[in-house]
Amino acid sequence: MATGNRSQSAQGLTLIAPPLSYALLVMAAPLLTILAYSFLKDGYLTVIREFTLENYRAVWSDPIVRTIMLRSLSVAALVTLVTVVLAFPVAYFLSFVVAPGRKAMWLFLITIPFWTSYLIRVFLWKVILGYNGVVNSGLKTLGVIEQPLGFLLYNVNSMVITLAHAYAPFAILPIFIALEKIDRSLLEAGRDLGESRAMTFWRVTLPLAMPGVVAAALIVFIPTIGDYVTPALIGGGKIPMIANMIQSQMLDLDNRPLGSALAVTAMLIVAVLSLIFVALNRRFLKVRQ
């Protein structure tokens, strides 16, 4: 038995070896480099190979870093909230209203936005919300406004709209799967035991869909914290998020150690928040086995 297990696990390792080594090469190696840089001294355009904690001290005491980090977190939280709240009804519709034979087609339709690149989708929102954009010219033609509205673009709201749209399918899919897994007789049981449709949703459907909701939140939250393109294009560079700050430290100011310390700090914060999500999800998942 023991030898059988060993050869089986050896077989497994052989199978995953190519992607594993690739992942190590393109993920672990750069990460370790960044981690190493963050403890080195900046020698203005060069990096001095000398251990220091000065970068972290600078990052953690800088009020600008704190402001931008908090902005990143709050924008990501807002985007997550908006995305999940908008995705839930779509997922619910897909799971409970769409006929079983048509679900595949609907899922296919939901993935259509992915046919174009992320950059183009973000840019399209700029076209829609811009000073001479679709919304403004439309309203002008209709005679609702005389001057174009200036508050549509280059603010947090426009960033939230753009990101919520970009990440919608990522939120719809896990919630849809969680809803699909719910045994429909549980909902009938809820009704049979005297609860209305709304109360059955609240007491049965929603708790059982929570693993999907938490997964969706995690999937949307993590990448949006580090989003770079949307603040640059939709925010117009006036409201930078943490990724934009790391970029400017690394490339514009050429302070790689400080940029690395910023990146590691951001990663740590995301890691802690993710762990909280995972712990939450484990609580929900425990009941599903």
Add this chain to the structure above:
Amino acid sequence: MTTPSSSTAAHRARTAAARPMIEIKGVHKHYGDYHALRGIDLTIRAGEFFSLLGPSGCGKTTLLRTIAGFEDFADGVVLIDGQDMDGVAANSRPTNMVFQSYAIFPHLSVAENVGFGLRRDPRSKAEKAAAIEEALEMVGLKGYGKRAAHALSGGQRQRVALARALILKPKVLLLDEPLSALDRKMREQMQVELIKLQRQVGITFVLVTHDQEEALVMSDRIAVMFEGQIAQMDGPEALYARPTSRRVANFIGVMNFLPARILAETASGVEVEVPGLGRVEIPAANISQKDAGDEGPSVGFRPEAVSLVSASQPGQSRVTPGVIDEVVYYGDMTYYDVRLDGSASFDGKARPVRIAMRNVFGRDVQDVGTRANVSWSPGSLVLFR
């Protein structure tokens, strides 16, 4: 709570005279082009243990769900305790259901499952907890309240589902194939427990099952359904002994059929000629309808209504000789297929009849090819004409 009576006969006599609890009149149900229920008329009395029995697709579950309020239907009326259920949603009906899958909420504990329907109950928290504990005790799960529902076995889930429904003291408890997921031993145990429980709480039980044995064991009355219609509605003994059609006879247990030629109508029944059995007078009570597909009239009898005897046995039953064609030994029982002498006299076709014999001590199992005497009495024959 009514005082439980140990006598099944007394219970049946009482429920037969009780007020109607469920009245179904002319209910039709369509799924698209499919006609699932074709004019159901049914009265179930208060305190009855009633079963809907039939093969899959006969509409029995649809009928149960119609009573529960999960299905709309085209025409007809459903009354529960005299009240028209038209427009009354499932959550407002005085019925509760034990689902085939049990539908135990996986995110709740056993106690939370049982107490699910008590949300709007005005009682205090402590009183509700006591009621939950009492319900759990009733189904033999005392002390299980804190357990997670997903950690329960199939039999335990079933009990939780029962407790969850019964705690609400419904007028009618609906059970959708509740025992089909259990293994044989557990199923037999639960059958007995369900009967006891039903007598104890005095609630009307409506059971859906495809298992004829289950229906015979538990029910006061059974409605046998085929293709969206009720074929026969009777007590278990009547249903088994005097099925009103060959189809019902075939669905419930095994029945031997022999062609019959009708000779004369008599004052007390019908005189027929049956190949192998000769001239027999069938009592009027044992005369049933033949089905549309049957060739002609036939007589039927159950394998255990006849027996193999030694040649000279006195008594009022009649004896027909024959040859043993096949022997199937089951341990407690032996099944013999016997070709009766003269059974092919109508059309030359041999029609062996099945005979079930209990293997009591001192009786040897007979061998294939030996001659045997079959003892039978006219009262155990049913004529399908």
